[in-house]
Amino acid sequence: xxxxxxxxxxxxxxxxxxxxxxxxxxxxxxxxxxxxxxxxxxxxxxxxxxxxxxxxxxxxxxxxxxxxxxxxxxxxxxxxxxxxxxxxxxxxxxxxxxxxxxxxxxxxxxxxxxxxxxxxxxxxxxxxxxxxxxxxxxxxxxxxxxxxxxxxxxxxxxxxxxxxxxxxxxxxxxxxxxxxxxxxxxxxxxxxxxxxxxxxxxxxxxxxxxxxxxxxxxxxxxxxxxxxxxxxxxxxxxxxxxxxxxxxxxxxxxxxxxxxxxxxxxxxxxxxxxxxxxxxxxxxxxxxxxxxxxxxxxxxxxxxxxxxxxxxxxxxxxxxxxxxxxxxxxxxxxxxxxxxxxxxxxxxxxxxxxxxxxxxxxxxxxxxxxxxxxxxxxxxxxxxxxxx
Amino acid sequence: xxxxxxxxxxxxxxxxxxxxxxxxxxxxxxxxxxxxxxxxxxxxxxxxxxxxxxxxxxxxxxxxxxxxxxxxxxxxxxxxxxxxxxxxxxxxxxx
Numbered sequence: 331x332x333x334x335x336x337x338x339x340x341x342x343x344x345x346x347x348x349x350x351x352x353x354x355x356x357x358x359x360x361x362x363x364x365x366x367x368x369x370x371x372x373x374x375x376x377x378x379x380x381x382x383x384x385x386x387x388x389x390x391x392x393x394x395x396x397x398x399x400x401x402x403x404x405x406x407x408x409x410x411x412x413x414x415x416x417x418x419x420x421x422x423x424x425x426x427x428x429x430x431x432x433x434x435x436x437x438x439x440x441x442x443x444x445x446x447x448x449x450x451x452x453x454x455x456x457x458x459x460x461x462x463x464x465x466x467x468x469x470x471x472x473x474x475x476x477x478x479x480x481x482x483x484x485x486x487x488x489x490x491x492x493x494x495x496x497x498x499x500x501x502x503x504x505x506x507x508x509x510x511x512x513x514x515x516x517x518x519x520x521x522x523x524x525x526x527x528x529x530x531x532x533x534x535x536x537x538x539x540x541x542x543x544x545x546x547x548x549x550x551x552x553x554x555x556x557x558x559x560x561x562x563x564x565x566x567x568x569x570x571x572x573x574x575x576x577x578x579x580x581x582x583x584x585x586x587x588x589x590x591x592x593x594x595x596x597x598x599x600x601x602x603x604x605x606x607x608x609x610x611x612x613x614x615x616x617x618x619x620x621x622x623x624x625x626x627x628x629x630x631x632x633x634x635x636x637x638x639x640x641x642x643x644x645x646x647x648x649x650x651x652x653x654x655x656x657x658x659x660x661x662x663x664x665x666x667x668x669x670x671x672x673x674x675x676x677x678x679x680x681x682x683x684x685x686x687x688x689x690x691x692x693x694x695x696x697x698x699x700x701x702x703x704x705x706x707x708x709x710x711x712x713x714x715x716x717x718x
Numbered sequence: 719x720x721x722x723x724x725x726x727x728x729x730x731x732x733x734x735x736x737x738x739x740x741x742x743x744x745x746x747x748x749x750x751x752x753x754x755x756x757x758x759x760x761x762x763x764x765x766x767x768x769x770x771x772x773x774x775x776x777x778x779x780x781x782x783x784x785x786x787x788x789x790x791x792x793x794x795x796x797x798x799x800x801x802x803x804x805x806x807x808x809x810x811x812x813x
Contacts, residue, residue, distance in 0.1 A: 485760055486733050486760040486761070486762075487760055489777070490723060490725070490733065519803050519804060520779075520780075520781070520801075520803050521779070524779070546803060546804050549804040549806055550804060550805065550806040551806065552806050553806045553807065554806040554807060555801075555804070555805055555806060555807040555808075556801070556803065556804025556805065556806070557796075557800075557801055557804075560804065566795075566796055568760060569733075569758065569759075569760040569761035569762065569795070571762065571774075571781065571782060571794070571795050571796055571799045571801075572781050572782040572799065572800070572801035572803075573801050573803055573804055574779070574780065574781045574782060574801060574802070574803060575776055575781035575782070578776070578777045578779050578781065579777075636760075654760070656759075673719065673735055674719060676719075
């Protein structure tokens with residue numbers, strides 16, 4: 331099956347052509363926003379990090395920002411650095427430039443502060459914008475698509491209707507040669523004994539189980555009941571009682587037909603030469619989780635929500651699906667598909683799975699999701715260490 | 719639309735697909751249950767007696783333990799079920 335999008339030099343394909351402004355650190359975030367605001371169509375990803383981080387936590391932040399720049403939905407990148415932060419703007423620019431796209435960086439301390447940097451940054455960005463506008467869409471195979479699977483603001487309808495339905499759509503994409511990512515390690519707690527059988531080697535099984543036990547140990551080390559936050563108060567109000575119940579509903583997003591190729595670290599790139607179903611070690615918090623998958627190369631995300639949530643992503647379309655017809659009627663501005671028809675109108679999982687798959691095609695071809703129309707571009711990096 | 723959904727054969731709780739009210743009669747597995755208390759839509763009802771400390775099953779899997787005796791027809795939620803995972807408040811819980 332063919333769709334149309336933007337071919338990149340490294341033979342990846344984008345379904346959007348974003349002009350991305352990456353602040354290297356929190357200190358450059360405000361300047362990055364101001365530069366992006368001057369050029370229509372440009373988007374900045376302000377964040378709180380990039381300095382005074384160490385080890386795996388530092389590397390994870392670098393990997394996430396670099397991954398966003400490398401994502402095929404991005405046509406060109408401007409990095410804005412303060413100059414003295416932990417993340418080196420030049421190094422990051424060189425890494426992203428390996429994709430073949432145009433990447434430049436600008437340093438606030440070397441360009442007369444905020445105003446000088448805005449002026450020079452906007453000049454670079456406007457020339458990039460003109461170049462991107464001349465790029466033509468080309469046809470490419472659906473097997474080039476990497477789909478992120480997300481659920482958030484879950485209620486019991488998520489496990490019954492919307493998650494199994496996106497599982498069907500994921501199976502259809504993988505059948506067509508594409509890739510799909512199950513995420514949210516927290517929401518594997520209580521279902522890992524079922525999912526572990528879908529990894530093919532002892533090494534991968536061990537890696538997956540370590541990811542799950544690391545998250546649980548972190549919660550236990552704080553001496554608290556995880557139920558203070560998982561399930562969330564809204565999950566409980568909706569009718570989910572324990573993390574085990576939530577997880578057993580969440581795992582349906584991975585479909586039923588395929589085993590996992592591997593368990594990826596947060597924001598680790600999905601291997602281009604080895605397409606299929608993957609697991610990624612992300613938190614249950616939606617924004618950080620989607621950010622990790624998109625940094626790993628996902629061009630599009632399907633997101634189920636029983637309670638309803640408006641969130642999107644700065645560079646990837648996010649399709650919202652609810653299994654709760656009441657929520658669909660309450661939040662039509664935000665929800666693209668009502669899988670609640672499975673419960674209320676006798677629709678089958680196959681019907682809704684097909685509807686979601688068709689929507690993935692339509693959105694890949696350019697139709698905006700409701701989150702895109704409303705300008706939702708939430709961005710968050712999963713931290714696994716302290717700030718010093 | 720069915721009033722309840724049982725996700726697996728050995729489940730001892732079901733999901734209520736609409737709000738149920740005390741005194742409603744619900745049929746599951748050919749057995750009639752009297753709803754003992756009001757239960758909000760999509761929340762759970764016990765369809766078997768579950769002793770305190772015993773596992774609660776949904777999707778055919780353990781979703782937690784009963785913190786007190788739960789009777790068939792009772793509303794089953796955080797007031798009578800607790801998780802066994804991520805319990806930093808009970809240090810022995812981690813495997």
